[in-house]
Amino acid sequence: MIYRSPFRNKSRQTTAFKKQGSWKLGYHTGVDRVCDTDCTLVAIADGIVTRTSGCGKSYGNHIVYRTDDGKCVLYAHLKSKAELPVGAKIKAGQKLGTMGSTGNSSGAHLHVEIQDCETWGYGKNLLDPNEFINWNDFTQESDFTAKTWKNGSTSEKVYQTVADCKAKKNSIGLLLPGETAQCTALIDGCYLLTYSAAGTTKCGFAAYSGGV
Numbered sequence: 001m002i003y004r005s006p007f008r009n010k011s012r013q014t015t016a017f018k019k020q021g022s023w024k025l026g027y028h029t030g031v032d033r034v035c036d037t038d039c040t041l042v043a044i045a046d047g048i049v050t051r052t053s054g055c056g057k058s059y060g061n062h063i064v065y066r067t068d069d070g071k072c073v074l075y076a077h078l079k080s081k082a083e084l085p086v087g088a089k090i091k092a093g094q095k096l097g098t099m100g101s102t103g104n105s106s107g108a109h110l111h112v113e114i115q116d117c118e119t120w121g122y123g124k125n126l127l128d129p130n131e132f133i134n135w136n137d138f139t140q141e142s143d144f145t146a147k148t149w150k151n152g153s154t155s156e157k158v159y160q161t162v163a164d165c166k167a168k169k170n171s172i173g174l175l176l177p178g179e180t181a182q183c184t185a186l187i188d189g190c191y192l193l194t195y196s197a198a199g200t201t202k203c204g205f206a207a208y209s210g211g212v
């Protein structure tokens with residue numbers, strides 16, 4: 001699974017994964033990123049908080065959460081101590097803190113580590129965050145729950161792909177006024193719908209969200 005960005009806006013890498021240096025293991029165990037405008041840190045996937053800590057020596061204020069598909073994610077050097085308690089369930093896009101410079105840090109940045117594990121452990125089962133995070137994905141899905149959508153008084157165009165939906169071209173059908181659809185996912189600003197048309201079940205994407 002490829003996760004969304006931990007930032008809400010563009011960021012850039014300042015230190016690469018496994019870079020050799022004076023770290024305890026002799027290399028950098030995660031990636032460092034710096035935000036451009038919005039320095040809020042959000043969850044990259046749904047999961048549960050497994051560890052939080054106040055200002056420690058190396059990581060400073062940090063939070064660890066385990067994603068629903070079994071990865072442990074660490075954010076280090078947060079500006080202030082994580083407010084969420086251990087055991088809190090979190091959704092992709094939910095705010096977890098703000099980028100800071102606590103601990104062993106010479107300037108505000110986010111240090112992200114991903115491990116393939118049950119519980120987080122220093123240097124254990126490290127994965128390359130760049131292989132799992134799309135740093136340009138800012139999809140906000142935290143507020144979404146699957147539900148029935150009753151269309152309003154105007155027809156709604158339905159598209160086959162998210163790309164077509166965003167470009168509003170090549171529509172494959174219409175959801176008529178007052179028709180209902182099952183809205184099952186929100187992907188990059190487009191809603192995935194299943195609906196029945198002339199007795200058959202169809203599916204597609206629509207951009208309108210007023211009825212959801």
Ligand SMILES: [Zn+2]
Nearest residue numbers: 030031032111
């Ligand atoms: Zn780092």
